[in-house]
Amino acid sequence: xxxxxxxxxxxxxxxxxxxxxxxxxxxxxxxxxxxxxxxxxxxxxxxxxxxxxxxxxxxxxxxxxxxxxxxxxxxxxxxxxxxxxxxxxxxxxxxxxxxxxxxxxxxxxxxxxxxxxxxxxxxxxxxxxxxxxxxxxxxxxxxxxxxxxxxxxxxxxxxxxxxxxxxxxxxxxxxxxxxxxxxxxxxxxxxxxxxxxxxxxxxxxxxxxxxxxxxxxxxxxxxxxxxxxxxxxxxxxxxxxxxxxxxxxxxxxxxxxxxxxxxxxxxxxxxxxxxxxxxxxxxxxxxxxxxxxxxxxxxxxxxxxxxx
Amino acid sequence: xxxxxxxxxxxxxxxxxxxxxxxxxxxxxxxxxxxxxxxxxxxxxxxxxxxxxxxxxxxxxxxxxxxxxxxxxxxxxxxxxxxxxxxxxxxxxxxxxxxxxxxxxxxxxxxxxxxxxxxxxxxxxxxxxxxxxxxxxxxxxxxxxxxxxxxxxxxxxxxxxxxxxxxxxxxxxxxxxxxxxxxxxxxxxxxxxxxxxxxxxxxxxxxxxxxxxxxxxxxxxxxxxxxxxxxxxxxxxxxxxxxxxxxxxxxxxxxxxxxxxxxxxxxxxxxxxxxxxxxxxxxxxxxxxxxxxxxxxxxxxxxxxxxx
Numbered sequence: 065x066x067x068x069x070x071x072x073x074x075x076x077x078x079x080x081x082x083x084x085x086x087x088x089x090x091x092x093x094x095x096x097x098x099x100x101x102x103x104x105x106x107x108x109x110x111x112x113x114x115x116x117x118x119x120x121x122x123x124x125x126x127x128x129x130x131x132x133x134x135x136x137x138x139x140x141x142x143x144x145x146x147x148x149x150x151x152x153x154x155x156x157x158x159x160x161x162x163x164x165x166x167x168x169x170x171x172x173x174x175x176x177x178x179x180x181x182x183x184x185x186x187x188x189x190x191x192x193x194x195x196x197x198x199x200x201x202x203x204x205x206x207x208x209x210x211x212x213x214x215x216x217x218x219x220x221x222x223x224x225x226x227x228x229x230x231x232x233x234x235x236x237x238x239x240x241x242x243x244x245x246x247x248x249x250x251x252x253x254x255x256x257x258x259x260x261x262x263x264x265x266x267x268x269x270x271x272x273x274x275x276x277x278x279x280x281x282x283x284x285x286x287x288x289x290x291x292x293x294x295x296x297x298x299x300x301x302x303x304x305x306x307x308x309x310x311x312x313x314x315x316x317x318x319x320x321x322x323x324x325x326x327x328x329x330x331x332x333x334x335x336x337x338x339x340x341x342x343x344x345x346x347x348x349x350x351x352x353x354x355x356x357x358x359x360x361x362x363x364x365x366x367x368x369x370x371x372x
Numbered sequence: 373x374x375x376x377x378x379x380x381x382x383x384x385x386x387x388x389x390x391x392x393x394x395x396x397x398x399x400x401x402x403x404x405x406x407x408x409x410x411x412x413x414x415x416x417x418x419x420x421x422x423x424x425x426x427x428x429x430x431x432x433x434x435x436x437x438x439x440x441x442x443x444x445x446x447x448x449x450x451x452x453x454x455x456x457x458x459x460x461x462x463x464x465x466x467x468x469x470x471x472x473x474x475x476x477x478x479x480x481x482x483x484x485x486x487x488x489x490x491x492x493x494x495x496x497x498x499x500x501x502x503x504x505x506x507x508x509x510x511x512x513x514x515x516x517x518x519x520x521x522x523x524x525x526x527x528x529x530x531x532x533x534x535x536x537x538x539x540x541x542x543x544x545x546x547x548x549x550x551x552x553x554x555x556x557x558x559x560x561x562x563x564x565x566x567x568x569x570x571x572x573x574x575x576x577x578x579x580x581x582x583x584x585x586x587x588x589x590x591x592x593x594x595x596x597x598x599x600x601x602x603x604x605x606x607x608x609x610x611x612x613x614x615x616x617x618x619x620x621x622x623x624x625x626x627x628x629x630x631x632x633x634x635x636x637x638x639x640x641x642x643x644x645x646x647x648x649x650x651x652x653x654x655x656x657x658x659x660x661x662x663x664x665x666x667x668x669x670x671x672x673x674x675x676x677x678x679x680x
Contacts, residue, residue, distance in 0.1 A: 119598035
C-alpha cells in the first residue's frame with residue numbers, strides 16, 4: 065500500500081515531536097501502572113490552521129471552538145477512560161468550557177465591588193477531581209494542520225501497544241487543504257493584482273491510522289457538512305474508504321441537537337453500515353448536552369469491539 | 373475620481389449597518405453635549421476574517437489579537453479623547469488586555485480554595501473609570517472584512533462633521549484579499565483534487581477616507597511587514613498614494629520594541645516625508661509599552677494638524 069501523499073505532506077513541514085514523545089512516555093507509564101485494562105481514548109478537538117506564509121501573518125482557519133471535543137472529553141473522563149486531549153491551543157477545555165466562553169457564567173456579582181467566583185471555582189474543582197490522578201488526562205495542544213497530523217501519528221503509534229483498549233474519537237475540524245512548506249512564500253504575501261492560492265489536499269490519514277499506526281484500536285471519526293444531502297453519502301464513504309469503525313455525521317446548524325451515528329456492522333470495509341439518529345431530548349434538564357449520548361453510544365461500541 | 377473597485381466590494385457583501393448608525397447617533401450626541409472641542413478618535417483593532425463559503429466553515433484570518441489597538445485606546449482615553457473602538461469580536465479591550473490574555477494575571481490564589489480577583493477587579497475599575505462618562509467610549513465589534521469596511525465608512529462619514537477634531541488611528545490588520553460574495557460557494561468547499569482560490573484585492577479605502585468620507589480628519593495608518601526592506605518603501609507609498617497624514621511602520625518580530633513614524637510634512641501627497649524611530653527604552657519600568665510613545669506622537673501631530 066502506498067501512502068506517498070501522506071509521506072510528502074509530513075516531509076513538507078518542520079514540526080518538533082520530541083516533547084510530545086517525552087510527555088506521552090511519562091503519561092502512559094503512569095496510566096499503565098494503575099490498571100492493566102483501563103481503556104484509553106485520544107479525543108481530538110478544535111480547528112487546525114493552514115499558514116499562508118512561512119513568516120506567518122495570515123492563515124486559513126475554521127470556526128470550531130472545540131465545544132464538541134471538550135464536552136465529549138468530560139463524558140469519557142466520567143466513564144473511567146484515560147484521556148489524551150489533542151486540542152487546538154486556546155480552544156475549550158473539559159469542565160471549563162462554559163467559564164471560558166462566557167465571563168457571566170464564570171463570575172457573578174455579590175455586592176458593590178464584590179465578585180463571586182463560585183462557578184469558576186466549582187468548574188476548576190470538577191476539572192481537577194477528574195484529571196488529577198496521574199495517567200488520567202494529558203493535554204497536547206496544536207495550532208497548525210502540520211502539528212495536528214504529526215502529533216496524532218505519534219500518539220497513535222504509541223497507543224498501538226494498548227491494542228483494543230485504545231479508542232480514537234476524532235472531533236477536531238481538520239483542514240482538507242494546505243500549502244506545502246516548499247511552495248509557501250517566505251514573507252507576507254503582497255502584490256497589486258488578484259491572489260491565486262493553490263492548495264493541496266491534505267492526505268486522509270485515517271487509512272494509515274486504521275491499518276498501520278494503531279490497527280487494533282477503535283476509530284470514530286466525524287463529518288460536518290452544511291448540505292444535508294451530501295452528509296450521509298460522505299459519512300458512509302469514510303467507513304468504506306478508510307475502514308473507520310463509526311462516523312458521527314453532523315450538519316452545521318443542527319449539530320447541537322441531532323447527530324447521525326453510522327457504524328460498520330462487521331469486519332472489512334464492505335461490511336453493512338448501521339445508521340441511528342441521536343437527538344437531544346427537548347424536555348431534558350437545562351445543561352444537558354448531546355455529547356452524553358454520543359459518548360455513551362461510542363463507549364458501548366468500543367466495549368463490543370474490544371471484547372472481540 | 374472613480375472608486376469602482378470600492379463600490380463593487382461594498383456591493384459584494386450583505387452587511388447590516390443600521391444598528392451602528394443608531395449607536396453612533398446616541399454616542400455622538402452625548403459626546404457633543406459635553407464639550408464642543410473635545411477631540412475624538414476612531415481606533416481600529418484586530419484582524420478581519422475573509423469567509424471562503426457563504427455558509428461559513430472556513431475563513432482566512434490574521435494572527436492579530438488586537439494588542440496594539442487595545443493599548444493605544446488606553447492612551448487616547450488617558451489623553452482625554454472620545455474613543456470609538458472598532459475592533460474584532462473577542463479581541464483585546466483597553467485596560468483589560470492583560471487579564472484577557474492570561475488567567476494567571478487576572479487571578480491569584482490566596483489560600484487553599486481561595487481565589488484573589490484583585491488584579492481583574494482593578495483592571496475593571498480602571499476600564500469603567502475611563503469609559504463610564506457617556507460619550508467617552510463606544511465599542512463597535514466586527515468579524516469579517518466586509519463588516520469592517522462598511523462600519524468604518526459609516527463612522528467616518530459621521531465624524532466628518534467633527535472636522536479637524538476627528539482622528540483615525542487604523543491599527544486593525546485588514547485583509548488585503550477577499551472572495552466576492554457572488555463568487556463564493558454556498559456550502560463547505562470539498563472535492564478530490566487541489567483547491568484553487570482566486571482572491572480579489574480589497575480596494576484601498578484610505579483614499580476615500582482622506583478625500584471623501586472625512587476630508588478634514590487626521591488619518592494615521594499602519595503598515596506591518598516581515599521584510600524590513602519593503603516596509604519603509606510601502607509606508608511612504610501609503611502617504612503618497614492615499615494622502616494619509618502619517619504611517620506607523622512596524623516589522624512583525626520587533627513591533628513591540630521599535631516602530632518608525634513617517635509623517636507627511638506639508639500639504640498635498642507630494643509633500644516631503646519626515647521619518648523618526650520610536651523605541652521602547654530597555655530601562656523603562658516593567659509594564660511600559662511602546663504605545664505610550666506612539667499615541668503621544670500621534671496626539672502631538674493631531675494637535676498641530678487641527679490648529680491649522
